Amino acid sequence: MWKPDRQSKKPLYEQIADHLEQRISYGEFPPGSLLPSERKLAEQLGVNRSTVILAFAELRSLGIIESRSGSGTRVSQYKWGATPKHTPNWKRYAEGGSFLPNVPFLRRIREALNQNPTLVDFASGELSADLAPMDEIASLMRGHHYTSYLGYDNPQGYTPLRQALEKYLVKYRDIQTTESSILITSGSQQSLFLITQCLLSPGDAVAIEDPSYCYSLPMFQSAGLRLFRLPVDRDGVQPEEIRNLYKKHRIKMIFTNPNFQNPTGTVLNDERRNKLLEIAAELGLPIVEDDPYSLTDYAGVPRPPLKSMDTTGSIIYIGSFSKIAASGLRIGWMVAPNSIVERLADARQQMDFGLSVIPQQVAGQFLKSEHFEPHLDRLRMQLLYKRDLLIEALQKELPDLIQFNIPQGGHHLWCKLVPAVNDAKLLEESIKNGVVFVPGSVYGSDSGFVRFTFARAKAEDIGPGIAGFAKALRELIH
Amino acid sequence: MWKPDRQSKKPLYEQIADHLEQRISYGEFPPGSLLPSERKLAEQLGVNRSTVILAFAELRSLGIIESRSGSGTRVSQYKWGATPKHTPNWKRYAEGGSFLPNVPFLRRIREALNQNPTLVDFASGELSADLAPMDEIASLMRGHHYTSYLGYDNPQGYTPLRQALEKYLVKYRDIQTTESSILITSGSQQSLFLITQCLLSPGDAVAIEDPSYCYSLPMFQSAGLRLFRLPVDRDGVQPEEIRNLYKKHRIKMIFTNPNFQNPTGTVLNDERRNKLLEIAAELGLPIVEDDPYSLTDYAGVPRPPLKSMDTTGSIIYIGSFSKIAASGLRIGWMVAPNSIVERLADARQQMDFGLSVIPQQVAGQFLKSEHFEPHLDRLRMQLLYKRDLLIEALQKELPDLIQFNIPQGGHHLWCKLVPAVNDAKLLEESIKNGVVFVPGSVYGSDSGFVRFTFARAKAEDIGPGIAGFAKALRELIH
Ligand SMILES: Cc1ncc(COP(=O)(O)O)c(C=O)c1O
Ligand SMILES: Cc1ncc(COP(=O)(O)O)c(C=O)c1O
16 A cells, blocks of 8 residues: 655655556546545545545545535536536445445454554454464475466366365365365355355345344345344354244255354364254255365364265265365365255356365365364364463453353353443444454344454464453453 | 276276275265166276176176166165264255256267267367477476465466566557456356356346357356346447347346457457447446457457456456466456456455466466467367367368357357258267267257367367268268
């Protein structure tokens, strides 16, 4: 991002005016479009608001922009000649389509992190750089001769990676499959997108956990699905609820994250696993099992997935490297019946022509390498360590104001706030105090919860981050 | 793909039966699902059909599969216990969703290439391995220390790549922009997907060229768009048509590929460029300019894009590495007004959480490296050489039966067949003769055309490939 040069002889406001004029002439801000507010621009450029006011005044005097009170500052139309030329109404286009924007809280968090990368990040659901196998991946890349052909890939994904995953799935997840039943995706996110877009039709009813990661995804609403909730307690969802939902709403699919659920950290208990499979088979209902966290099990004995017990072929299984290696690889997978894999591979061709071969090669090599096991061991220990740092900090700072169950795997701690506070205010106040988290309402229908991710922050930032959060919370309840 | 072991003592049919039983028990073919036909399986496994018939008989005797005449062979239901358990009706799910399958001809071509990789490939619109900068990329990867953080990427794409593209766009495409107006995508394909899904609404009318690449994409129909055609002649589209389409159908967007158009190879002439921009500005209509081929200009003086003349900010510009470097990188870009870039970046987060950082790093480095220019020079020469080989072969084999204009850039030759032949029959006959191409009806409404891609085949295969095609064509017209 461009910043004005404080060493330059040219006044800051002139530099800013020139820069904006340039961007306008590039078409980045077409005639009629709204410029960022003075306040926002000042923040972005790291200058005083008065400097931006001067820059805008300069551009106004040149006829390049126009400000009307109450409607912000826009790029002038008339500058672009007297002929009746119109820029497309881009704003209307940006509002078109059936694809809903991301949840406002998540957009706000991203914006806050962009503006201030020093915030302690309890929001992003991913590993910190020191927990990702960066050195291992770098050395694999340096050592390898990437001579294979870099053409459009197999629609189901790079064959050697699918072969490596076939072995991985037997060894680590107790899933018997073959490479032809595996589809490589751009993470679990794309698996969920393909399923909701291509296997379900607008108006279809589906069951999701409440709270759950899926709840945070406008993708379900964009696909026109009707969402029904399966409440999650300490032992996961109550499967009997499914029968009711089926009777009442003819649900077409069940989405579940049985191991170290995001956000609650719960594990579905054995009795419920059996019941869930039994009911699904009885109703002929497919289950989508989203399983990104199992291998983080701190005790090192991950529970097998539902898929390993699936004798009726009812389950689409989804896995990912994001939570156990690096989210920036963008490598996930799906195990499903042949007809489903073929259909989704064909549709994905239409969307993006498949994944780049390069990260697929890297991922396949990493899986097969001697680095994989030691990496997992280290990962589990470090996550456990960070979980404990977070819990300690919460017990120190907010012993009476916060409650939680202690998760045995995963990246997240799901907390109930004892006092009633407004989500938006708490988030804003926390940002002021140097910390972000995700308000619980993003994941579920109950209010008064907070999700802290302890995987992403540096260990040494966890204490100070929670101190900042505690300050914000106490601020609001006084 | 598994193949029976001809060295083994176990008879082939038993090996096949065991293999199928295993795959069925993995849930790959759930109870009730259809197995591949005997003929197809025999082809896939490289055995006689009678061997597969024996294997099926074996499985039938075990009660694992059932064959009913006319409806193929299915996995038995009853084997899975006497309780009333149902596998989901996966077939119905596979037919769900609003996302249309790929064009049957394209699926057929992919299948033929999978089954027989020795076919001469005049169908895949991409570079052959020897034209892609494989060595350059391999050496960049070996030399580089990938220490940067592998977390979820910036929603607009990896910042250093956007910065490299900013420079590239000025230098090679005469486009002034800033990194904040650039969105990195998984190739032009994803750019088109994002635009059709997120900026347009079902029922909207749009104009596409006829013939054109877009015509081959069910993506437009999947988004519920109404397509209206702008006929392409030797000099590109006739812009005046747009006014009519606007009056009659209120078209909302124009899609064009003005330089070395796929499939015709035409270049939009100067007069029409000016007219097109004038009309778009008059009507306030956005243009999507798809520009993957310009840098292949055999003379080495690529024509600037429409975007470089765009004073009203009417154009969304789309570029890609697929046609000038390697399609397996899956790196494309879009230059658009800020509001559009932000909207599409946000939507893309929902679909796949962005691209892998690794190929973005590689692409950015390649762009900035000293390898880039020499690669382009070599690419142009080689494409010209292959174009000439193709033309020579056609003139030798089919002097009287085929007509074409000679393209000055790009990967494709668009040919009119003088005799009337059935597209499907010609394709099947060609496959038998060891060659694939794309029937013209995939790209346009006029019949009797064929698209030959000369970039993908090896130089030494072009002559024999055309001989095979000529044999197929002559077969059909006699
Ligand atoms: C349960 C669950 N599913 C899916 C995802 C998406 O992850 P990715 O697409 O990076 O694999 C996440 C990420 O937070 C998750 O927690
Ligand atoms: C005109 C045009 N646009 C877009 C594409 C898609 O290419 P990619 O997604 O690989 O950039 C192609 C590929 O054939 C094309 O010819």
